[in-house]
Each structure stands twice: as C-alpha cells, then as structure tokens.
Amino acid sequence: MTDQNKRIKDYFCKHTTRCTIEGVKKSKRFVGHDVLKADAWDKVTGEAVYPDDIFFDDLLYVKIKRAVHPHAILKDIDISQAKKVEGVVDIVIAEDIPDVRQFGLIIRDQPVLIAPGEKMRYMGDPLAIVVAETKEAAKKARDLIKVKVEELEVITDPFRAMEDDAPDIHPDGNIVITHHLNRGDVDEAFKNSAIVEENRYQTQFIDQLPMQNEAGVALYDERRGVINIWAATQWLHDTQADVAQSLRLSKDQIRIIQPTIGGAFGKKEDVSVHIHLAIAAMRTGRPVKLCFTREESMITQSKRHPITIINKTGVDRDGYLTAWETKFIGDTGAYASSGPAVVHKGMYHATGPYNCPNLRGVSHAVYTNNTYAGAMRGFGTAQGAFAYEQQMDILAEKLSIDPAEFRLKNIYQKDSITPNGQQLTHSVNAEETIKRVMELSDWKGGRK
C-alpha cells in the first residue's frame, strides 16, 4: 500500500467514525482484526457532545405548541395570555411567517405552522413556536395558548381513508401513491396451481426509539446571513436543502453541523427541530435551543409503517412456487415522509428470498390522522418478511412437506431474478444459510 493510500484510509476511518487504525499498526488491513471505534474515548468519558449538550450564555429555550385534535380546522389561536408570561421573548404563529413554505422528504406536504383556516392532521402538527429565557417560562407560555378548532372525522384506518366518502386529509386525496408490479401470467398460473393460499397480515406502528430525542441549537450569524444549526439528521444535505427552500433562503445560508448522534434508526431522516429553530434564531438574534421530550418525540416524529399485506400464493404439486399476488397497504399517517418509497420497496420484497415466475403486486401509501410513518431499518421489508414467511409455513403444511425443504426448493440462487428485475449475479448464500441453520439447530423437519 502506498503512503498516500494509507493516509486516505486513515483519514476515511477517522472521519467516518466507524473505525480507526490506532492500535492495529502491525496490519495493513482491517478485515479479521479488532478495530477500535474512533469516538469511543469521547463516549466513555462523557466528553462526546450531543445536541442537547450544547450551551450558550445567552441561550433561549424553544417549545412548540402542538395540535389539540388529530383532524380539525384551526379556527382561532390566542397568544395574548401566553405573551404575558415573564421571560417570554417571542411567540411565532403562522401569520408571522407568511412566506415560509411546506417541507417533506419526498412530498413537501408538512406545514411549518398551521394557520387559522388550515387543518391540523395529527397530534404533532405545530401551531406556535414559543421562545423564552427559561424552559419553564416557555412551557408555561405554551400551555397558556388558547386554540379554537372545528373537529373533523378522525381517520385512523387506511381502509377507511380509501373509501369514497372519507374526508380528504390532503387536497389531492388520501392515497399518496400507488405502485404496480407485473410479471408473467398470474391468473393462468393460479389456475394451474395445486394449492393457492390467500391470507391477510397486519403489522403495527413501531417507534424507532433512539436513546437521544430530537434536539438542537441554532444561532443566526446576521453579518454573514447564515443560520447555524447543531442538530442530528441522517440526510445532512437533503435537510439543508429542505430547510433552505422552506425558509426561501439559499442552501449556503443554512449550515447544519452534526454533533454526536444518540441513535437514529430512520427516525432522524425527517426534519424535526431544524426549521423552528432557524425561525426562532433569526427572529430573536440569539442562540436558541429546542429539545423534544420523549412523549413529544413519540407523538411528533416518524414511525415504522403499519402495513396490511394480503398475499395470495400458488404452488405446484412438486412444491415450487407458481404465482404470487400481493397487496401492500401502508398507513403513512398524516404526512408522506418516506412512505412512497417504503411501500415501493416493501412490495418488491413481497416474495422474500424465494423464486416465483408470475407476480402481481399493488402497493399504496395512504394518509390517515395517525402520527406519520417514515423510515425505519429495513424500509418496508421487515413487515413483508412476517407475511411471506407465514405464507411459506402455511403452504408447507398444506403440502405436507418439511418447511425447511420447501424453502430450499424455492430459495434464491445465483442468477435468480428478484421481483424488481434484478438478476443476482454474485454472493447468493441463502441456501447455504438455511442448511447451516438446519445443522446448528439440529433441525428435525419441523415436527415435534
């Protein structure tokens, strides 16, 4: 390895914080060696700086007044009492920021603040930004904000949301997106199958629950016209671009500095504290801090999609899959977030790691008044796994064959083609994995 390559590797390792070359100087390579995490020393001594650990002398604290109903029209917002609380510096409502635009990861459907006449669509929707000298004052003022609403039907079930007479949560209707999948002749293949099995599966909301809640600090550098935001994000540049477009600023006016991140697991892909912090920093000219409580994080930020999966699967007499039809309906809650991509990926994984020549699929992301769902490890595939593995077990039982043998018959091999048309050209070890599991678990054919 040349010196320059070593330097690059050293730099890469230190700056991705995933590894270090310290302590393994005898080796030129990392594989097969224990490598120590570069930032472990900071983390075991308590020196690592997470967003909530950043303080300024003249720091102001921000709290957000959130929706009072999951689906309602805001009729009036009264901040007169809240403004009288000692220590309150600023309370921002929608009329104060008329030029600010909506934001969102894929579809910009999330409002920065709900204005009178507009709808709150879930309990996390923001109505006002309260800025005060202390956390206590900010909290007290937030709780004194009075709101009048006109309640609408609350839709918690995506199937209700898709009915013709359901109220539209967003102007373009409740189905955010529809994806299709078609390969071969599914109807003919079902007709010629020995067994066809159709079942409906339901998964639930899951919070990603990183240990560190959403938190951040912002400081407006007026002379340069730059807003500095210290807050976690999983999409540094996308977040920067989204914050900039929302505030009608150029990207170079938004500087996002990543402190140490206390876990994310998909939850920190979405904008959380960033835009509210930027607005508070610009309006007050002072450093501002916003930390979500755990409850606020759970109510406000994304979840793993609950997905309804209807799988219809055919097999022939020899135990080979013949056709697979899937309906994959994701409850994306009040906002799209990553939903359009999650249900797309989930549908493409409908058959799991099993070969099937004839496929038909449809997937929807659907708005409801639940907390919005977005990214979480696996991005739609974890939900599908539950459903397709159940199908495999049920079919094996109906065929009276060993569920492991049934999987081995159908498992992906090199050159298998996935539902989205990708040919697997290398590193397909699924068969070996199943065999090893059978061996290690002393597999007895699934019988007691």
Added chain:
Amino acid sequence: MQITFTVNGEERELEVTPYTRLLDLLREDLGLTGVKEGCGKGECGACTVIMNGELTASCLVPAPQADQAEILTVEGLGTRDDLHPIQESFVEAGAVQCGYCIPGMILAGKRLLDENPQPTEKEVRYGLSGNICRCTGYAKIIDAVMMAADKLAVEGSDSND
C-alpha cells in the same frame, strides 16, 4: 434554596428551585453533560448517577433531595488520558455504538463490580438491567463488564504485592 453536596469528589454549594431535577442541576448548572436524558421517566437508565453509593435515575430526583449527598457521574470516573478500567474495557470490547447509554451503563457496571468484583454473566445482566441500549449492543457491553472485572482483579493483586 441552598444545597451542599459532593460531586465527583468536589464539594459544591448551589441555589436550586424545588422543581429542578438533579439531572438538570448536573447538566446545566455544573456542565456535567455526560449525564444523559433519555426518557425523563426513570425507565431507560441514561441519566444514571451513583448517589450515596446507589444507582440513581437523576431524572427522578428533585435537586433539594441531593442536599448532603455524594454523587458520582461518569466524568468523575476517569479521564481520556487516564481511563478507569471499566471505561477502558468498554473501548476495547467494542461496547460503544451511539454512546448515549454508555455513561449510565458504565456507572451501573461500576456499582456492580464495587459490590461483586467477580460477577457471573447472569449477575452482569442483572446489574445492567436498569439500562437500555437501543443500538442493542448488549453482548459487547456484558463482555466489557466481564473484561473490567478481570482487569480490576489483576490490578488488585498487583497493588497487594
């Protein structure tokens, strides 16, 4: 009201309000940000300190209750250049991921080893049961505490020589 207590070996005198949490007092007034807030409900263990020898969720302790107490936070255990064997073991065992639970885990490990210098793996699991690691790095965290027990045993025998 005024309270006096010892933090990491140093006596401190501070003005507190009745509704200040010990967690905020340590983090905001004393700058000991190694104490973390995960849930604010005493469920996760991120805010763990050792108070009068016991593991304590500092988010559940009103600051006035810390009057006359002796408190240890992760900052009082060891420094970057002079790590405590438990901290060193967490680095070496690869027990640190996002790191947010680690100060609490380390203190829970210390409390356990103070009382039980050669714990079984089961005892380590029990000793850490009040602390959640969302990165699910438990296996290596348990390894780290076991490793620390060995290190401390060797150190102990050295100092007896």
